[in-house]
Amino acid sequence: MAHISTGQAVVESLIRHGVDTVFGMPGAQTYDLFDAFYEARKKIKVILVRHEQAAAYMAFGYARSTGKVGVFCVVPGPGVLNTMAALCTAHGANQPLLCLTSEVPSDFIGKGRRHLHELPDQLGSLRSLLKWAEQIDQPQDAPAMVNEAFVQMQSGRPGPVSLQIPWDTLGATGEVDLLDPIKIPRISGTRSEIRAAAELISQSKMPMIYVGGGALHAGEEVIRLAEIIGAPVASFRSGRGVVSDDHPLTVMLPVAAELWEEIDLVIGVGSRLEGLYMRWNMMQWQERPREPKVIRIDIDPKEMKYWPPDQAVVGDAKPTVGALAAELEKRGVRYQNQTERISKAKSRVCEAIHSVQPQIALLEVIREILPRDGFITGEMTQVGFTSQVAFPVYEPRTYVTCGHQDTLGYGFPTALGVKVANPDKIVISITGDGGFQFAIQELATAKQFNINLITIVFNNSGYGNVRRDQETRFGGRVIGADLVNPDFLALARAYGVQGYRAQDADGLREVLRVAVVKDEPAVIEVILETGSEVSPWPFILRDAFTGNTVV
Ligand SMILES: Cc1ncc(C[n+]2csc(CCOP(=O)(O)OP(=O)(O)O)c2C)c(N)n1
Numbered sequence: 329m330a331h332i333s334t335g336q337a338v339v340e341s342l343i344r345h346g347v348d349t350v351f352g353m354p355g356a357q358t359y360d361l362f363d364a365f366y367e368a369r370k371k372i373k374v375i376l377v378r379h380e381q382a383a384a385y386m387a388f389g390y391a392r393s394t395g396k397v398g399v400f401c402v403v404p405g406p407g408v409l410n411t412m413a414a415l416c417t418a419h420g421a422n423q424p425l426l427c428l429t430s431e432v433p434s435d436f437i438g439k440g441r442r443h444l445h446e447l448p449d450q451l452g453s454l455r456s457l458l459k460w461a462e463q464i465d466q467p468q469d470a471p472a473m474v475n476e477a478f479v480q481m482q483s484g485r486p487g488p489v490s491l492q493i494p495w496d497t498l499g500a501t502g503e504v505d506l507l508d509p510i511k512i513p514r515i516s517g518t519r520s521e522i523r524a525a526a527e528l529i530s531q532s533k534m535p536m537i538y539v540g541g542g543a544l545h546a547g548e549e550v551i552r553l554a555e556i557i558g559a560p561v562a563s564f565r566s567g568r569g570v571v572s573d574d575h576p577l578t579v580m581l582p583v584a585a586e587l588w589e590e591i592d593l594v595i596g597v598g599s600r601l602e603g604l605y606m607r608w609n610m611m612q613w614q615e616r617p618r619e620p621k622v623i624r625i626d627i628d629p630k631e632m633k634y635w636p637p638d639q640a641v642v643g644d645a646k647p648t649v650g651a652l653a654a655e656l657e658k659r660g661v662r663y664q665n666q667t668e669r670i671s672k673a674k675s676r677v678c679e680a681i682h683s684v685q686p687q688i689a690l691l692e693v694i695r696e697i698l699p700r701d702g703f704i705t706g707e708m709t710q711v712g713f714t715s716q717v718a719f720p721v722y723e724p725r726t727y728v729t730c731g732h733q734d735t736l737g738y739g740f741p742t743a744l745g746v747k748v749a750n751p752d753k754i755v756i757s758i759t760g761d762g763g764f765q766f767a768i769q770e771l772a773t774a775k776q777f778n779i780n781l782i783t784i785v786f787n788n789s790g791y792g793n794v795r796r797d798q799e800t801r802f803g804g805r806v807i808g809a810d811l812v813n814p815d816f817l818a819l820a821r822a823y824g825v826q827g828y829r830a831q832d833a834d835g836l837r838e839v840l841r842v843a844v845v846k847d848e849p850a851v852i853e854v855i856l857e858t859g860s861e862v863s864p865w866p867f868i869l870r871d872a873f874t875g876n877t878v879v
């Protein structure tokens with residue numbers, strides 16, 4: 329029992345959960361919380377940002393690259409609203425993020441008197457967007473509320489949550505009992521579900537495994553299953569790296585498209601099967617075709633209603649896939665060897681996708697220099713889109729994406745969080761000139777906190793993706809797509825960050841090598857001629873293989 333404030337009780341509880349970093353920006357309502365962070369400064373590092381969106385994106389990058397909870401702390405009202413794009417991205421990508429914030433003083437809540445930073449219904453707004461949100465009303469409640477927040481973030485389908493503590497409550501003191509964290513068990517699918525799934529697999533001649541973000545911790549089990557049944561393991565973006573791309577059974581999305589016609593069973597693991605059914609067919613697939621058959625292994629039972637499989641197995645990927653592999657081994661399943669078919673499809677796609685220039689050449693240079701355990705963070709840019717279907721990934725979590733929200737501007741601040749979480753690894757952010765300018769001021773954060781991130785900016789003087797669509801689908805009626813940009817290198821230098829420029833892939837190789845050795849925050853600008861990039865979309869939406877045109 330200790331006599332402490334609510335703020336101190338929250339911070340002590342975070343420490344018990346292993347939190348070592350908090351991203352954020354203080355304000356009057358959160359002073360007591362920041363004062364508690366000050367007291368705990370030997371155990372928790374506070375990283376100050378220049379705009380709250382970056383605090384949330386950095387926490388997102390921290391979570392995505394480690395599997396741990398990402399924590400940020402912002403003022404209520406405008407502070408919280410500034411983090412919403414990142415929170416909806418975290419929600420879409422099932423990431424455990426804790427948004428710590430405050431509220432108007434308790435006596436003012438719900439009165440509508442327009443107190444400083446007051447929202448009509450902040451808790452209601454947060455609940456409508458997040459997995460869970462609660463208010464702490466007294467110091468004694470803080471440890472149990474923090475425990476519940478961690479359970480909510482990490483159990484079932486993970487997701488972002490918020491704890492708000494009213495201005496006056498944060499400083500209020502009381503006798504507090506600190507608590508140990510609650511262990512979250514990994515629950516397997518039932519025996520009967522696993523037997524039924526094994527039965528379907530035994531009847532299949534050409535199965536394909538398809539993994540998503542829910543399988544990132546289950547790589548070993550997925551490989552075991554793949555090797556028992558000789559099936560290719562496909563993924564779009566969140567599942568990249570579950571199985572290394574240099575395993576002969578791993579295939580990227582366009583290779584899966586090549587194999588698709590003969591596949592008679594899809595085994596989805598921790599995935600909404602977005603690549604197959606929500607990207608292909610121009611994102612127009614309303615109902616699941618009867619063939620191929622589908623088994624879905626997912627921790628979220630609701631998924632089974634959204635996209636009904638022939639066999640549902642509700643459980644955590646790790647024990648469930650492990651149990652399924654054991655069941656198949658016991659049965660001695662025989663399979664048709666697909667290895668040659670897979671390697672032929674890989675070579676065909678490799679040749680075809682080589683036409684997506686200059687993106688492929690640029691990505692090859694990045695892959696050549698980035699160590700196997702180095703991280704790359706994507707963006708909604710031509711090189712970023714191409715990377716989703718062409719950049720080899722060797723380890724889980726090293727390919728950091730925003731998932732289905734396709735949130736322009738997430739990349740650079742997210743990558744800063746990845747680097748904070750992985751200071752000893754090389755981290756590269758790839759971004760367009762458009763996306764970079766969503767959070768360019770965080771170069772100051774990189775400088776101040778020695779976040780040695782390498783940011784490669786592909787400068788085509790515009791929203792290249794928009795421009796291409798307007799050129800090809802609206803007869804050249806280009807509107808809202810061209811950008812007059814600042815001098816990115818001068819800007820980087822003004823922030824005290826190293827700046828480099830490259831004109832092509834060879835130039836990028838030269839400066840990227842230098843930047844990696846120097847190990848300091850760096851911006852590399854790659855100049856691209858406007859409209860010069862070949863569209864990667866046929867390889868994502870599958871029309872390269874079906875002859876359809878992009879709608
Ligand atoms: C938050 C958000 N706003 C707008 C968009 C729509 N959008 C997608 S890509 C894009 C252009 C990106 O331009 P840039 O970052 O320069 O990359 P480029 O396509 O030029 O390589 C836009 C505006 C989006 N996906 N997300």
Ligand SMILES: [Mg+2]
Pocket residue numbers: 760761762786787788789790791792
């Ligand atoms: Mg651009």
